[in-house]
Amino acid sequence: MRFGARLALAVTTLAVTATACGAPQDSGSRSRTTVDCAPYARYGEHPGTTVTxxxxxxxxxxxxxxxxWADFADCTGIHVSYEGDGEFEARIQVRVEGGNAPDVAFFPQPGLLERFARDGRLKPASAGVAALARQGWSADWNSYATVDGTLYGTPLVANVKSFVWYSPTFFRDKGLAVPRTWSELMALTEKVAASGVKPWCAGIESAEATGWPVTDWIEDVLLRRQGTRVYDQWVAHEIPFDDPRVIDAMDTVGSLLKNDRYANGGFGPARSMASISFQEAGTPVLSGDCAMHRQASFYAGLWPDGTEIGPDKDVYAFLLPGADPASRPVLGGGVFTAAFADRPEVRAFQEYLASxxxxxARMRKGPFVSANRGVDPANAATPVDRLSIQLLQDPRTQFRFDGSDLMPASVGAGTFWKGAVDWIGGASTRQVAHSIERSWPGR
Incomplete structure (x- = not known):
C-alpha cells in the first residue's frame, strides 16, 4: 500500500515559517538576498497568509x-504550517467532521480522497492546477484524483511497489543470479532455503494500518499471474474478491510468507512478521540472515544510516519478475494533494506542488519518486529511485495502482488489511477471502 507512510511511531508536528521576501525574517530564516525569487513569480505574492x-x-x-518548498514560501510570503500524523487515515475524518479540516491534505489513498470529494468537502482543482495535471501526468494518474468527472487533486509522490531488495554481496558469495521469471524466483527461493538461510523476511506491523504489506504482495502476484484485465476487474469488484483466480494468487503468496522454511529470516517463524514493523523488516538482508525483502521503492529511505544502495553496494533491488523476461507488470502507489479550502494562497501552493x-527540487534533497513527465531521472537520489522513474516513464510498463488504495476504504483500508493479518496468523485463504467479499459495500 503506502508511500513513506508510517516512518515513525510517534506523531510529530512540524512547521515551516516563511515570510514575504521583503519582510522581516523569523529567527533562522533566510534573507531575500539568498533566494532567487524569479522562478516563483508566477505564484504571486501573498504576504501574511498561512496554508495548513x-x-x-x-x-x-x-x-x-x-x-x-522553503524558497517558495520565502518568495510568496506564505506561511506553510505542516503537520505529520502517523494515524492520518483515522484522524482526518475526525478533523474534518469537527470543523478542523486542513487547507491541504496529502492523501495516500485515492479511495479516501474520493470519500471526501463525494461528501462535498473537497474543492475542485483550480484551472491552473488542472492545466498542470494535464501537462505533467498521464490520464491514468489523473483519474485517481478525479471523481465523477471532476479533478480534485494531483499526484505528489509515486512509488514502485514491485521491488525485491537484496544484498549483492550475499548473492555473489552464494553464487545466486537475479531471477528474470517467476519460475526462476521460485528456484532461487528453494536454493537459498537449501543453503540454510531463510530466503524471505517481512514485517507487516504498521499501527492502525497493520497488514498492508501482505495486501501489496497479493496484488503484485495477482497482477503477474492473471494480468491487468483480471486485476482491474477485481479492484472494481466486477469479479468477487474471492474469485478462484484471487484465491490462487493468495495461495501463491502463502507458499512463501506462510512457510516457515522460507520466512521469516532473521526474526523467527513465518508468523513472527505480524509483530515486526515494516520499517525494520528488511534489515536481516544486511546481516545475511535473509536473502530477499519485497518492498516498495520508498524503502530506500528506511535502511539504517550509512547503507549504500547500488548494484555493487550494500543493497539493491530487482523488479519482481513476471511470467517471462519481457513481462513488465508494475504495482505502484502514490500520494495525492487535495484542498479543503479555496483561497488564492492555497491555489498558489497547490500549483507549486503540481509543478x-x-x-x-524534491528529488535533489533525497529519496523521492514522481510520475510527472517533467521529472529528470538524473536528479534521482538513489539508483532504485532512478530505476523507478524509468519504469514509470517506459511505455512498455504495465502499471497498475495499489488495489487496496482504490477499493472502498472500508475494504481496502479495513477488512482487507485485517483479513491479511488473520491470514498470516493461520486463517485459511478461503475463509479470509470470503469474509472480505461479504464486507464489500452494497453487496
Whole structure:
C-alpha cells in the first residue's frame, strides 16, 4: 500500500515559517538576498497568509518536504504550517467532521480522497492546477484524483511497489543470479532455503494500518499471474474478491510468507512478521540472515544510516519478475494533494506542488519518486529511485495502482488489511477471502 507512510511511531508536528521576501525574517530564516525569487513569480505574492497542510509523513521525510518548498514560501510570503500524523487515515475524518479540516491534505489513498470529494468537502482543482495535471501526468494518474468527472487533486509522490531488495554481496558469495521469471524466483527461493538461510523476511506491523504489506504482495502476484484485465476487474469488484483466480494468487503468496522454511529470516517463524514493523523488516538482508525483502521503492529511505544502495553496494533491488523476461507488470502507489479550502494562497501552493519544478527540487534533497513527465531521472537520489522513474516513464510498463488504495476504504483500508493479518496468523485463504467479499459495500 503506502508511500513513506508510517516512518515513525510517534506523531510529530512540524512547521515551516516563511515570510514575504521583503519582510522581516523569523529567527533562522533566510534573507531575500539568498533566494532567487524569479522562478516563483508566477505564484504571486501573498504576504501574511498561512496554508495548513496535514499528511502522514513525519521525521526526515517531512523535513525534506519543508526544505523543498522553503524558497517558495520565502518568495510568496506564505506561511506553510505542516503537520505529520502517523494515524492520518483515522484522524482526518475526525478533523474534518469537527470543523478542523486542513487547507491541504496529502492523501495516500485515492479511495479516501474520493470519500471526501463525494461528501462535498473537497474543492475542485483550480484551472491552473488542472492545466498542470494535464501537462505533467498521464490520464491514468489523473483519474485517481478525479471523481465523477471532476479533478480534485494531483499526484505528489509515486512509488514502485514491485521491488525485491537484496544484498549483492550475499548473492555473489552464494553464487545466486537475479531471477528474470517467476519460475526462476521460485528456484532461487528453494536454493537459498537449501543453503540454510531463510530466503524471505517481512514485517507487516504498521499501527492502525497493520497488514498492508501482505495486501501489496497479493496484488503484485495477482497482477503477474492473471494480468491487468483480471486485476482491474477485481479492484472494481466486477469479479468477487474471492474469485478462484484471487484465491490462487493468495495461495501463491502463502507458499512463501506462510512457510516457515522460507520466512521469516532473521526474526523467527513465518508468523513472527505480524509483530515486526515494516520499517525494520528488511534489515536481516544486511546481516545475511535473509536473502530477499519485497518492498516498495520508498524503502530506500528506511535502511539504517550509512547503507549504500547500488548494484555493487550494500543493497539493491530487482523488479519482481513476471511470467517471462519481457513481462513488465508494475504495482505502484502514490500520494495525492487535495484542498479543503479555496483561497488564492492555497491555489498558489497547490500549483507549486503540481509543478515539475517542485518534483525535481524534491528529488535533489533525497529519496523521492514522481510520475510527472517533467521529472529528470538524473536528479534521482538513489539508483532504485532512478530505476523507478524509468519504469514509470517506459511505455512498455504495465502499471497498475495499489488495489487496496482504490477499493472502498472500508475494504481496502479495513477488512482487507485485517483479513491479511488473520491470514498470516493461520486463517485459511478461503475463509479470509470470503469474509472480505461479504464486507464489500452494497453487496
Amino acid at each position: 497542510v496535514y499528511a502522514e509523513n513525519r521525521d526526515r521525510e517531512a523535513d525534506l518536504f519543508e526544505e523543498t 515539475a519544478d517542485f518534483a525535481n
